Amino acid sequence: MMFDHARRRMVEDQIAARGVRDARVLRAMASVPRHEFVEEALQHRAYSDCSLPIGYGQTISHPLTVGLMTEALELTGGERVLEIGTGSGYQTAVLAALCANVFTVERLAPLAMRTRKILDQQGLYNVALQIGDGTIGWKAEAPFDAIVVTAGGPELPRPLLSQLRHGGRLVVPVGDGESQSLVRLRIGASGIEEEVIADCRFVKLLGRFGFAQ
Numbered sequence: 001m002m003f004d005h006a007r008r009r010m011v012e013d014q015i016a017a018r019g020v021r022d023a024r025v026l027r028a029m030a031s032v033p034r035h036e037f038v039e040e041a042l043q044h045r046a047y048s049d050c051s052l053p054i055g056y057g058q059t060i061s062h063p064l065t066v067g068l069m070t071e072a073l074e075l076t077g078g079e080r081v082l083e084i085g086t087g088s089g090y091q092t093a094v095l096a097a098l099c100a101n102v103f104t105v106e107r108l109a110p111l112a113m114r115t116r117k118i119l120d121q122q123g124l125y126n127v128a129l130q131i132g133d134g135t136i137g138w139k140a141e142a143p144f145d146a147i148v149v150t151a152g153g154p155e156l157p158r159p160l161l162s163q164l165r166h167g168g169r170l171v172v173p174v175g176d177g178e179s180q181s182l183v184r185l186r187i188g189a190s191g192i193e194e195e196v197i198a199d200c201r202f203v204k205l206l207g208r209f210g211f212a213q
């Protein structure tokens, strides 16, 4: 296929070469067709080292960011994962290849409906998508083994921590509207462990426990 070579190069040059080691993550990113998650006019740039516009003022995350965030979740295959900020659905599709069930929340209804169609076309039937404010989590489906937030908020949305099971990982960008730190929290035996994984730059997390809308 015409994008296969570009995708392999993306994984080798942008993801593996910059420190992502988890073989399952590398394999998933080598198989998920990233170009299917952007509009046709941008498909030739789908494997470039950048984020891209997806409409509605939002972006598909940078490939390396997706690699780092996914690796930080430490998925082994059986997990239930909550994603806040579905956007293009690309990160959702990578997660769907690596765990049992993905629950994803997007606040923009037209974007969510467009993405649902793409996820269905890709045969990703282990993805449940909800339209709404993800900063309050998805209580009915909690607890989750891992939670990932793909938009940057001023602080950790508090409800998310209470929806994480013991031993679970929560990966979230926290900072001002300009730049954030990608933080991993883990509920361990001795309480909550926190670790900064990288500096990053995400679109804003809006909502009750995010920036004011």
Ligand code: SAH
Pocket (backbone or CB within 6 Å): 054, 058, 059, 060, 061, 084, 085, 086, 087, 088, 089, 090, 091, 092, 105, 106, 107, 108, 111, 132, 133, 134, 135, 150, 151, 203, 204, 205, 206, 207, 208, 210
């Ligand atoms: N992982 C996505 C990132 C898209 S950008 C991708 O790679 O395509 C972040 C997304 O978060 C946007 O679509 C934005 O609308 C959404 N978002 C922002 N605040 C939100 C909230 N409170 N709840 C759910 N989605 C939110």
